[in-house]
Amino acid sequence: MPQGLAWPQALTAxxxxxxxxxxxxxxxxxxxxxxxxxxxxxxxAGCTTIAVELARFLAAVRRDRVRFVSAQGASARPERGLDGxxxxxxxxxxxxxxxxxxxxxxxxxxxxxxxxxxxxxxxATPLARIRDLAEHSHVVCLVTPADRAxxxxxxxxxxxxxxxxxxxxxxxxxxxxAGLATEKLVDNLPFxxxxxxxxxxxxxxxxxxxxxxxxxxxxxxxxxxxxGVAAPPVPVPVPVPVPVPASAPAPPPSAPVxxxxxxxxxVPVPASAPAPPPSAPVxxxVPVPPSAPIPPSASLHPSAPVxPSVSRQSAPQAPVFPxxxxxxxxxxxxxxxxxPGRRP
Numbered sequence: 001m002p003q004g005l006a007w008p009q010a011l012t013a014x015x016x017x018x019x020x021x022x023x024x025x026x027x028x029x030x031x032x033x034x035x036x037x038x039x040x041x042x043x044x045a046g047c048t049t050i051a052v053e054l055a056r057f058l059a060a061v062r063r064d065r066v067r068f069v070s071a072q073g074a075s076a077r078p079e080r081g082l083d084g085x086x087x088x089x090x091x092x093x094x095x096x097x098x099x100x101x102x103x104x105x106x107x108x109x110x111x112x113x114x115x116x117x118x119x120x121x122x123x124a125t126p127l128a129r130i131r132d133l134a135e136h137s138h139v140v141c142l143v144t145p146a147d148r149a150x151x152x153x154x155x156x157x158x159x160x161x162x163x164x165x166x167x168x169x170x171x172x173x174x175x176x177x178a179g180l181a182t183e184k185l186v187d188n189l190p191f192x193x194x195x196x197x198x199x200x201x202x203x204x205x206x207x208x209x210x211x212x213x214x215x216x217x218x219x220x221x222x223x224x225x226x227x228g229v230a231a232p233p234v235p236v237p238v239p240v241p242v243p244v245p246a247s248a249p250a251p252p253p254s255a256p257v258x259x260x261x262x263x264x265x266x267v268p269v270p271a272s273a274p275a276p277p278p279s280a281p282v283x284x285x286v287p288v289p290p291s292a293p294i295p296p297s298a299s300l301h302p303s304a305p306v307x308p309s310v311s312r313q314s315a316p317q318a319p320v321f322p323x324x325x326x327x328x329x330x331x332x333x334x335x336x337x338x339x340p341g342r343r344p
Contacts, residue, residue, distance in 0.1 A: 019213070025220040026061050030116065034226040035108070037137035039122040039130065040144065041154055046172040047143040048072075050196065050218075051121035052082060054141070057219045059086045064116035071104050072123030088115070101132050117226075130157055134165040139225045141218075146171040146178040146195060151185065158191050166225035169193035170218060192221040 038054065040047035052068065059066040068082060070091035082089055092103055108118060122133055134140050140161065144154035151171055158167040171178075171186050171193065178195060186195040194217050 019216065022216045022220040023061065026058075026216065026223050028223055028227055028229075030064070030223070030227055033112065033116050033118075034138045035118045035120065035136065036139045036141065036222060036226065037120050037122055037133050038141040038143060039125040039133055041125070041127070041130075041142065041157065042145060042150065043124045044174065045124070045143045045145050045150075046174055046196070047123055048121050050141065050143050050170055050172065051119055053215055054218060054222065055087045055119040056082060056085055057215050058117055058119070058222075061219065062117070062223075065114065066117045066119065067111075067115040069104065069107065069118060069120040071120050101129070101136055105136060127157065131161055134161040134167075137165060139166045139168060139222055141168045141170050141222065143170045143172060145175070146173040146182055146186070147175070148182075148185070151189075155189060155191070162191065166228075167191050168218070168221050168225055171195045173197050192225060194218045194221060 036054070038047055038051035048070075055066055055068040058064070065088075066086065067088045067090065070089070090107065092107060104120065112118070120137070125133060130140075142154045142158055144150045151169075154169055154171075158169060161167065169186070169189060169191050171182070173182070173195065176197075178197070183195055186193045194214055196214050196218070197211050
């Protein structure tokens with residue numbers, strides 16, 4: 001197989017698998033009757049076209065009895081787009097436009113047993129009535145223009161009413177300016193969502209309906225919501241807190257612990273090591289050999305023996321005994337000639 005044909009064939013196989021999966025999901029049987037409301041937050045967002053196309057699609061891929069209810073009369077008769085289909089069309093009287101929820105409920109209850117799926121076109125709906133519509137519907141399709149501000153507004157409304165009612169967001173590229181960035185934005189919303197290209201039914205040069213693949217995605221998401229199937233996890237890039245370091249051996253946590261280990265407080269504290277030096281100079285207490293002569297002025301030790309031949313120079317003092325009567329007193333400095341061997 002030439003390498004240049006590998007990618008087209010892979011993409012074709014992937015697209016075929018997606019189409020089979022979407023068709024199977026759109027045809028899942030429902031155990032109970034379900035009501036699907038289609039409403040928009042702005043005029044001209046394509047709400048009526050989405051509601052008509054959704055009813056046509058569900059009647060084509062399912063065996064259920066489908067009914068379309070027009071609850072707003074601001075546009076031309078939308079039921080004309082359902083000619084030749086198995087969809088039964090009903091509309092409220094012009095005196096009740098814009099639709100009153102109580103009037104719609106009476107109309108629905110009058111023949112609700114005859115239909116399995118009811119798709120209601122609510123048109124542009126004020127925010128004050130969105131909650132009432134959600135309480136009377138099992139699934140709400142919020143239609144919004146495909147610009148960032150409108151998508152954000154629809155997302156806020158979906159978060160407010162999505163606690164009790166399943167919500168599917170439909171972004172319609174009425175300005176024909178949506179690109180790859182808008183496609184990624186819609187795909188990553190935290191609610192089931194679909195981006196639908198420009199409404200080609202309103203184009204006078206073309207009789208084609210909306211993009212079949214995108215309507216197949218919308219139908220599959222609506223049936224998933226009606227059946228209570230949880231939406232698949234949205235690959236939002238923000239929660240990609242992929243803790244890669246956490247899965248790693250986590251050296252950072254252990255590194256600080258090792259920092260405290262090399263803190264052997266006893267090693268850097270050589271307080272005990274310098275202690276030996278004071279005891280080392282103790283050689284001063286080594287006994288001096290007794291034979292070594294100690295100068296009198298160097299050692300004042302009282303116990304050191306003084307040689308008898310060395311005379312101590314002492315201060316002159318008075319004689320202990322008084323001199324004899326006929327003998328003069330001895331001078332302390334005069335030498336005694338009668339005692340040989342004495343040296344001054």
